[in-house]
Amino acid sequence: MDRRQLTIALTAAPLTLPFPARAAGLASITDADATKGLKTALETGALNAVKLLGVNDGFLANPKVHIPLPSALQDASKLLKAMGQKKQVEDLEIALNRAAEAAVPMAKNLLVNAVRGMSVTDAKNILTGGDTSVTHFFEGKTREPLSGQFLPVVQQAVSKVGLAAKYDKVAGKAAGMGLLKQEDASINHYVTRKALDGLYLVIGDEEKKIRQNPVAAGSDILRKVFGALK
Structure with a gap:
């Protein structure tokens, strides 16, 4: 990405001052600094997300990423509760979220390596991709x-x-008959998918916070790069 392309990409991010002031700030940012700043923002955001989600109640108590019962089981849960299985239903929903909380810390190394191996094309796509x-x-x-x-x-x-085992037995048959999405036929695959959805969502949210307030992130390169966009 040449200097002109990078400047255009950076100016596509949320800005707060008139263009001449922004252009003056961006003129002092090298391509190397811009890429380093973006990588730092993404790595910081990813690690923050892991810290937020990979703890007790990280999923269970967060309405934005809380994992509900699969839709098929939601429909059946009322009947199950009426049949005296309310606690079993509640225990299962808690278990889904606890499972996600237990799994998320394992993502740390892969997320960091993904950022550090980011290409120039990756950086351009992130800066211009909305x-x-x-x-x-x-x-x-x-x-x-x-x-x-x-x-x-x-x-x-x-x-x-x-x-959980009872759900898988019934859901597997339902999926085979086309009554349920295949991705929801196994409760373990369902939780894994929802855990990753939540993780990526929170990473994006954390990265936005860093762009909006780079000073709070406590990084010189973030202040330099994203501060120039203010």
């Missing part, structure tokens, strides 16, 4: 390997709840 560009970057680089890492952890946590 609000979902960070999510798309991390999904493309890490969803498949993280799914493999998360699944055993999720399975171990969820298997402690008897209702």
